[in-house]
Amino acid sequence: MIKFAGVSKEFKEGVTAKRVKALVNLSLEIEQGEIFGFLGPNGAGKSTAIKILINLIYPDSGQATIMDTDVGDKNVRRFVGYLPENPYFYDYLTAEELLWFGGKSSGMAKDEILERSNLLLDKVQLLEARKRPLRTYSKGMVQRAGLALALIHNPKVVILDEPMSGLDPIGRKMVGDIILEIKGEGKTVFFSSHILSDVERFCDQIGIIVGGRLRRTSSVADVLKHGETLEDVFMREVHAAGLKEVR
Numbered sequence: 001m002i003k004f005a006g007v008s009k010e011f012k013e014g015v016t017a018k019r020v021k022a023l024v025n026l027s028l029e030i031e032q033g034e035i036f037g038f039l040g041p042n043g044a045g046k047s048t049a050i051k052i053l054i055n056l057i058y059p060d061s062g063q064a065t066i067m068d069t070d071v072g073d074k075n076v077r078r079f080v081g082y083l084p085e086n087p088y089f090y091d092y093l094t095a096e097e098l099l100w101f102g103g104k105s106s107g108m109a110k111d112e113i114l115e116r117s118n119l120l121l122d123k124v125q126l127l128e129a130r131k132r133p134l135r136t137y138s139k140g141m142v143q144r145a146g147l148a149l150a151l152i153h154n155p156k157v158v159i160l161d162e163p164m165s166g167l168d169p170i171g172r173k174m175v176g177d178i179i180l181e182i183k184g185e186g187k188t189v190f191f192s193s194h195i196l197s198d199v200e201r202f203c204d205q206i207g208i209i210v211g212g213r214l215r216r217t218s219s220v221a222d223v224l225k226h227g228e229t230l231e232d233v234f235m236r237e238v239h240a241a242g243l244k245e246v247r
């Protein structure tokens with residue numbers, strides 16, 4: 001469903017143009033209907049992988065595909081929903097307008113947009129606030145509006161970059177419940193997170209990346225079956241990679 005095949009990406013950083021290997025030969029497959037949690041310390045390469053998936057940046061080598069289609073193909077956009085890490089929208093838009101523009105740019109019909117908007121705004125508990133400009137929203141409300149926007153066109157694949165960050169426990173539960181509901185609809189969810197307890201609760205599979213290199217993939221059930229927590233496994237992989245890989 002989602003596939004990285006030997007994807008590498010390097011950046012030149014700062015005035016010294018020092019090269020940073022953000023991703024090194026990443027190969028990874030996520031099956032349809034799975035919730036995949038992408039874990040790694042700061043700077044590990046998670047957002048880089050996500051940006052490649054949504055075709056915001058291009059790999060130096062290798063290929064990323066969604067439903068066997070290269071992510072550069074413009075048709076992919078129709079079946080992918082994306083929530084960036086710290087979403088930022090035009091301040092004067094209301095949530096209702098945001099979803100309207102999102103639906104329009106996905107080619108949805110008016111009635112369909114209105115129906116889906118109402119459903120989603122209700123789900124993320126923004127129905128009452130839907131006519132307020134986004135600049136009056138709290139961080140959690142903006143995050144929830146972003147999630148509704150990612151889902152407006154009923155995508156088959158949902159990619160979320162740290163969807164729980166900045167949310168209080170109530171907001172995290174709400175987002176978690178929505179992720180589980182999406183899974184119930186047979187959709188595939190790829191999300192990055194630093195909140196290991198959430199990952200343990202919501203994910204089927206995990207991947208741990210350190211210093212641009214994928215260290216381990218595993219089912220959450222397998223980790224727990226061996227009496228370990230995700231934190232144990234995470235810390236072990238980070239230490240095994242060595243401090244120089246943590247950036």
Ligand SMILES: Nc1ncnc2c1ncn2[C@@H]1O[C@H](COP(=O)(O)OP(=O)(O)OP(=O)(O)O)[C@@H](O)[C@H]1O
Pocket residue numbers: 011012013014020021022040041042043044045046047048049247
């Ligand atoms: N546009 C860029 N220019 C230069 N370096 C970059 C750029 N984007 C990312 N990097 C570097 O690539 C590495 C991977 O960054 P990335 O944002 O993918 O990590 P991350 O795992 O998402 O981190 P975090 O958990 O902090 O969000 C880091 O060393 C980062 O500084």
